[in-house]
Amino acid sequence: MRIETKSRLTFKGGSHPSESKGLTVESQIEPGPAVTEVAIMLSQHIGAVCRPLVKKGDMVQAEQKIGDSDAFVSAPIHSPINGKVKAIALRSHAVLGRSEAVVIEAFPNSPTRLTPFKLDDDFDANNYSAEQICDSVRQSGIVGMGGAGFPTRVKIEPDPRLPKETLIINGCECEPYITCDYRIMLEWTRQIIAGMLLAKRASGCSEVFIGIEDNKPKAIEAMNETLRSFSNIDEIQVVPVKTKFPQGGERQLIRAILKKQVPTGGIPPMIGVVVLNVATAAAITEAVVGDLPLTRRVVTVTGEGVGKPGNYYVPIGTSVSELIEFCGGLKEEAVRVILGGPMMGIAIADLTTPITKTSGAITVLTVKQISEAKFTGRQTPCIHCGRCLEVCPEHLNPTKISHAVKYNLLDVAESYYMNACIECGCCSYVCPANIEITGYIKTGKTLLARQKKKMGK
Ligand code: SF4
Ligand code: SF4
Structure with a gap:
């Protein structure tokens, strides 16, 4: 039977950036590095931050719970390796800046799980x-x-x-x-x-x-x-x-x-x-079925700036630098490392940033890729073309929101439903004036949340 795959089902707005998936689309999932150290962030989710259940010097087993919270909206964290807690310390977090993590040193030569769980045929x-x-x-x-x-x-x-x-x-x-x-x-x-x-x-x-x-x-x-x-x-x-x-x-x-x-x-x-x-x-x-906590995930390591792009099954807490080294290291022409993809990802400068439960990719771009893909360019004044409004999948007015944020009018930005922005990046992508609209909106959301917290709202 031939299965129909072409579809007309869609939503209003959106854009068509180049897919650029050729580097890894045929790359089978391979085991990632046998890590020597992991940093497990206490906050890897929406909701309450975990409190550590271990302290410096404690021995931990792979899959052991090392942090939890009593809050309903939260999720515990676990160690992916057998090792010793080196510290509870601040580590770089792509969104939160610096945030607390449980740092674990692996026991030398300790076996680590490199393959995913396989389901039995009789599953019901x-x-x-x-x-x-x-x-x-x-x-x-x-x-x-x-x-x-x-x-x-x-x-x-x-x-x-x-x-x-x-x-x-x-x-x-x-x-x-x-x-x-x-x-x-x-x-x-x-x-x-x-x-x-x-x-x-x-x-x-x-x-x-x-x-x-x-x-x-x-x-x-x-x-x-x-x-x-x-x-x-x-x-x-x-x-x-x-x-x-x-x-x-x-x-x-x-x-x-x-x-x-x-x-x-x-x-x-x-x-x-x-x-x-x-x-x-x-x-x-x-x-x-397997009684296994979430301690590993598949991460795409891609972009022209990395030696061996591919899809890797990686312990959560592995540093971006260790994973990039495992994938052949950064090439000379690499200029930007993004946690995520070029549209919604976040460029990081500190490569000790650990992989979290939500890190699906590391994209390493070269100058050539950046200029070809139009992910950046010289910013000029808004020409009021309206393209950002046309592509916004949430039907917002990106130009008005970003303008309000630029002039620190956060209440005005909020009245334009700034918090409904899903940070997809379509507005920035199509803007002929190269205005970093999404960047303004992300900043505006963070500032507004801080302001509300200060005021106890
Ligand atoms: S980033 Fe926000 S404002 Fe811009 S197109 Fe996406 S949803 Fe709309
Ligand atoms: S796409 Fe850019 S230039 Fe056009 S209206 Fe929006 S902000 Fe202005």
């Missing part, structure tokens, strides 16, 4: 109760691995006030250069589907969609073919969606598949929808 989601699944997901510290970092247990746990009806598995990897989710869809297909069935059971959703962009026909076919090897999959549908950036945004995916709108400033459960990234679904299987 019905063998696990909803409570059991939610508890495993919470204890394993799973958070949204697509970048948002929202604790997954909070997403899937049933809430009588807001019943969940639809589960969407997000297989849209729209950010240029990044291919980790694509490889997971091809290589860990059964784990994704098992995780999806477990999440469906836990959340009580009656319908499930797996949304994949139509530039990934092999992933669509792999998912359809593997689905047929499972039973009770009548309510599950693989849905190709149109290739466009940021199709992987959960609000955009919901709009494309369900034609529903998540309220401005709201979250998908408010309209009965749960969205989980494909890597998160695979992590649910590892946690519930």
